[in-house]
Amino acid sequence: MYKVDLPVDQSIERAVERRRSAETTRKARIFNTRLRVMGLDLDALNQQVQEKKHQQNMDMQRDKAFDKLRKYHDEALLQQDIDEREKQAALHSDLTQYWATHQRVEDSRDADLKCGLKGAFRITIPEGELGPASMQILQGEGIGEEQKSREQMKKRERDLQAQIEEKERRHMADKHREMLVSKSLVHQDLRGVQLHALEEECKKAARIALDNYNQALSTERAEKLKDQHRREERENLAELRHTLRSDMMTECGEAAERDVGGGRPPRVLIDKWKGMSPEQLSAIHREREEQRLEKQRRRDAEKIQDAAWELQLLKLSREAEEEERRAAELRREKRLQTDRYNMQLAREQQAYEEYLNKKLYTNKPTKDYFYQFNTSSR
Incomplete structure (x- = not known):
């Protein structure tokens, strides 16, 4: 058997390495004291920052696009305006050229009236000098042209005369209308003048009547003032005469007293009173002495009552001090x-702490006991 070198599948190792690096990153993020205490999510914050920057870039690009579109529209409107002006200038130039070429004054029917000519234009230079190509009127042409021109001139004269008469009729009608309007205005002005005169007459009559009324009122008021002055003089003279003959000038004491009836004391007339009698003065002194004695008795009674109140307050203060002393003893106890x-x-x-520390909690945990916690992020 031959040994064959088969390719090793690296996907499993890459996946394990990827999970291992993700676990390391997660542990670094979870076990970071600052992030855990403050509660910051850096990934979310970074994502928000990126989204905000992306939104700002999108807004900037949109504004730039709008600016370009606005600039393009402005340029298009300016170009359209320029094209319109150029088109109007070209049209005006073509129209002027057409007028100069096909609608000349010399070629019109009434050229003789406008230009001071009679008949068609004629060349005064001999034909031999210009040549055959410069011929304007050939033989056989212009037969009856003079008669036709005279008829046209007569027709124009009749038309002109009719226009002049029509213009004179319109002018006369306008003058007649203006005359009627002016007559109407004059009539209105006369009517206004008459009304103004009548109004002035009415105002003058009203002023005269008002002056007469004011004069009558003034006369009546003067009479009333004179009557009032005479009445005041008579009253003052009567009062003076009464004062000279009254009891005030004679110094009569009984004149100051007037009996009002009903068992009531006589009433004193202030304007006639001449002073008190010795009996009245002695009565006033006796009453004042009685009032002084009564006030002295009330003052002595008030002193006795104040002394009794002070004794009662002293007794109450001693009782309060005794009560406060007993309360202080109770608070002390x-x-x-x-x-x-x-x-x-x-x-x-x-004793309970000594029991816990010396008898119950005798097996203290070591560092290895605490190191076995928080070793993984899951």
Whole structure:
């Protein structure tokens, strides 16, 4: 048997190597403390950055395409405008050339009227000098041309006369129309002048009536002022006479008192009062002394009441101090009980920790125990 070297299939090894490199990359990404703590997904972020750059490039390309399209449209519109102008210029040039070639003034029927000529153009140079090719009128042509020209001129004269008469008739009709319009305007102006005059007359009559009314009002007001002045003078004179004869000038004390009836005290007239009598003054002094004594009695009673309130407040403050002292003693006793209870809990906790550390947790794990975890990304 001959030994044959068969080709080795490398696909399995490449697949294993590819999975192995993917596992290494995955472990590096998963066991990276910074990425695990911060929660960053670099692949997603990079993909977002690439997508944003791609979108920006697409937007730039679209804007450039729009700019090119806009520039192309502008150039097309400008070229279309230039072509249109060139076409119009060429058409105008062709039309001018056609007019100059086929519609000359010399070739028209009324050339003699426009150019001051009679009949057709004739060459004044002898034919012998120009030659046969320069002949304009041959023999046998132009028979009856003079008669025809005279008939045409008469027809033109009749047409011209008819146009002149028609123009004169239109002119007369326009003048007649303008005359009617001017007459109407004059009539309107006269009517306006008459109305304005009537309006001025009405305004003048209204002003005269208003002036008369104002004059009457002024006269009436002057009369009222005079009557009021005379009435005030009579009233002032009567008041002066009454003042001179009244009790105020005679200084009568009883005149200041007026009996109002009904068992009420007499009313004092202020404008006639001349002062108080000695009996009234002594009554006022007695009443003031009684008020002073009453105020002194109220002041003594208030002092006694204030002293009683101060004694009561002192008693209440002593009771409050005693109550505060008892509350402080209770708080101190409670704090001591709490301290003793906390010390008991601390001793129990210490004993429990000694039990855990010295009796229960005696087999401590080594480093190999922790190294067996997180060795794979799956």
